[in-house]
Amino acid sequence: MSTPLAILGIFGDAIDFIFNAREARTGGAEVGGLGEFASLTGKHLLVTVAAVGLASLVALPLGLYLGHKRRGGFLAVSVSNVGRAVPSLVLIALFIAFLGVGFANVALALALLAIPPILTNAYVGVTQVDRDVIDAAVGQGLTDGQVMRQIELPLALPLIFGGLRTSVVNVIATATIAPIAGVVTLGDPIISQSVYGDAGKLAAAIVVALLAVVAEVGLGAAQRAVTPAPLRGTPGATRRGRFFVKTAGKGLSTS
């Protein structure tokens, strides 16, 4: 009986911690409250955006190009596998040891973590484009660049976004270890538990989890918005047959 109640109690306390500042467990300072969480969240998002931005700059062109040439599949896949096998904590530790600490280094370390899903998904997305479609495009006189930009890129977008979503969620979760390398993110209350207490630790964990969910949902919406209309059909809609009803309706009205 008491255990579930106690768990609820801690959750309640944690949520209170997000909204109302209180004295630190070690005394002498105010911690928690919306002000502090806003600034921690800001730094967290900033380092996430920097890391994923940097990763996209490298991985997207490379993935698209390799996919277009249908070469280097081995590279794309092994980079992905190796990348996922390296624990991010180790990555950060290596960076501290060799590059020092600070925003740029943390962003770089997190970018390395973000590259594999983006690279693999971009590569796979492009290679999956129907060969006939590309042949038809080439037959109509489209240049290499045009094929990449106008055919392959739009058709690969759903998978590319899938990669981005994975990366963003990974990075949001991993950015919690940034405080050990000089960047004060939402990981601070989790790491400095002696100051923030259990409520602070859990509160930060809740905010991080929410960020990850919001990022996932938001990017999902963005993905749908940029996907060419005929490819869009949400899985839910197709399952319910709405997609077909709609096209059928269209067919009727034009005829």
Added chain:
Amino acid sequence: MKQRHLRLLLVLALVALAAVGLTACGSDDSKSDSTSTADGASTETTTTASDAGGAIVSNAANGKVTLTIGSKNFTEQKVLGEIYAQALQAAGYTVKKQLNLGDEQTALKTLKQGDIDAYPEYTGTALLSFFGVKTDALPHDPAAAYDEVKADFAKQDLVALPPTPFTSSNEVAVTQATAAKYGLKNISDLAKVADQLTLYGSPECRQRLDCLLGLQKTYGLKFKKFVPVDLSQRSKVLSGGQADVSIVFTTDPQNKRDKFVLLKDDKGMFPPYNSTLVVRKASFDKAGPDLATTIEAVNAKLDAAVVQELNARIDLDKETPEQAAGEYLKQFGFVK
């Protein structure tokens, strides 16, 4: 509709799971944190305690008493545990060891359950972690801190034996070059130059009164920049030149090997962290007077320099805690 509900539930469940997961990851970190608190904070009180009369005498009557000595899971604790275990063995007790008990909460729980009979704990840590004292309310006098700890432990049927001369606390460290350049001896000497200096410390340092917050409030220091780093980097950032000032521990072996200058806490900001052996009341009564006498005798020589050397032999010279403890007992003539 049903599906939407399910999805909402799924999302909520995921949030909860992720939160719990992160918290769990956090507890690993907090373990090392508590270790730091244990090591963390304060004044150097190197007393030349009374020589308790040379070698430990073995008492055959003690043989039927079995004592299990525990310790937390870092070097200094393990070597303390070894010293006590070997000394008690020399006094004739039957001794068992459990020298890897995690953080102080785990150690205390193990002690109360009776799986161990005693383990060394720092006065400051006990007050902060067990007895809910806030850092700003910690006594600054080692004796007062011990008295408070002793009284609090007694309420839980635990006996806190008299503490060690050494205190394992936070120190404000600079390199010799920095100290010479700015003429630094005391922490308050930093006042004129702090705005040109970068301070490195553990993430929690930022908001602790025995760390950055205290340096700001007690000494009025405003550093150019504070950079949080993992605790394990505390000496490297200083010797590597990234940090001008770093927060280290009194008994860190690197302090001596890297010739760091530890600035004197001239305003008494750091609370005392002397180590006291905490014994279960039942075991204490059963063991008789030789227990306390033996512990007091071996404690007498444990000043900061000696403990630093012991830590150095284990962390830097790769001796085992068992070897280092044995050498300590021989060196000071407790055993032959």
